[in-house]
Amino acid sequence: MQGGSVRAALSAVPLRFWLALGTLVLGVLLGWLVRIVTRRLLRRAGVPGAIEGTTFERTAREFGTSTVAILGAIAGYFVFGIAVFAAIAVAEIEYVAQFWNAVAGFLPQLFLAVIVLIVGVVLGDKVELVVSERFRGVKLPQVNVLPLVAKYSVFYLAALIALGQVGVATAALIVLLAAYVFALVFLGGLAFRQLLSAGAVGAYLLLHQPYTIGDEIRVGEVRGIVQEMDLFVTHVEADDEEYVLPNDKVFADGFARIRT
Template sequence: MQIERLLAGIPTRWWLALGVLLIGLVLSYVVVVVNRRLLARAGVPNLIEGTAFERMARELGSSTVAIVAKLSGYFVFVLTVFVALTVANIQYTAVFWDDLVGFIPKLFVAAIILIVGIVVGDKTQLLVQEQLRGIKLPEVNVLPKLAKYSVFYVAVLIALSQIGVATLALIVLLGVYALALVAFSLVALWPMLQSAAAGTYLLLTQAYGIGDEVRIGDHRGIVQEIDVFVTHIESDEEEYIVPNRKVFQQGIARIR
């Protein structure tokens, strides 16, 4: 009897709010399952395989697809909670409801942009590394990281713009980053640019060719390969990979 009286004393709007919460819980679960399947069918797991974010997610017992799907479920459930609070007519809910309804979707989009930026940045690094694998110069190792962090930086700026950070400040930050990137690239890649210029000259003038026996500085051997950046020479025991800028700096002697 006491339980029935207690239940009878609960306002109807509270029961409605509880029903909204239950529906939201079920709906958020459905959203997680559907989004996970959609992302899997779209081939996202194969596209992001090998990225640092995916490896980190695996170590945590999850995956990138699962994290994105769960975020969408949390987004639905959080909105449901505030709808339930409104239905229950909780005091002060109306004060921040309008602002919150506008902010939560932006926060969700910002989180997705950050995750996509991290994954795309990792994938860009892998692709650049693959393209530069044949270039035997230590300076090129900085290019994959530059590409990765450039994608990260742009993703952070876009995410910040989603949550209301001043656009002008973001544009200024982007301009500063671009200038810093150009300056750093020139400093870090200057030896490679020198080698490229020297290699272009050597290929055009054909100062020596494959099969010639040459001496470059302290290295002597048969020329095996010449490209824009380096010259490969091979002796009986060793193979030397000489940056083309050193050919100009140290000079070259053809052995007759």
């Protein structure tokens, strides 16, 4: 008797609700599968090694996860979200369906915006590490700002792209980007005058080579053996001391090559 009442209750449930439930179950399975596949693809692409040491990765590790796991989870939740919308549409729940149909058009843009922001943060951290490594040998105080400028430039571009994905007016984004580039060039020109001058002189010295490594030179009060020279500075060793001379100072003060 009880079994018959249960069957009668189940048979009274419209078919569309069973289809909606099946859609949700399928969404859970597909979301789980996409999550695993995304993580494996990112690992095979070498993403964990490429982002090792970045701030975002270190923060993720502190919370017991990783950048790859976060991206995989987002991809899985995105698939599950699509399944939820599909289930609601199948169930034909009038008012709820109207609301979720309006949201469904916004979901892909939101998903892309989140992915762009995460990739932008990770890429910005990586660019900071690369720039720091490239300019490690340059002993000018202004150089310490370059990694941060490169990092936040990537952050800014990622934020603009993400805002564009969620419907912010493109014209406004272009104006913001133009203002940022102008400020970067203007302020950078003021802050890095010495660096730019040293680089220009360094290019001249490297091309014409008026002195090379091993030569003994005198620049102002400094006299010693050239140990190293690059685009920005010249290293001169004298009496157990190493002088790091900006190339623009070498050019401005003049130098003398000591003949032996």
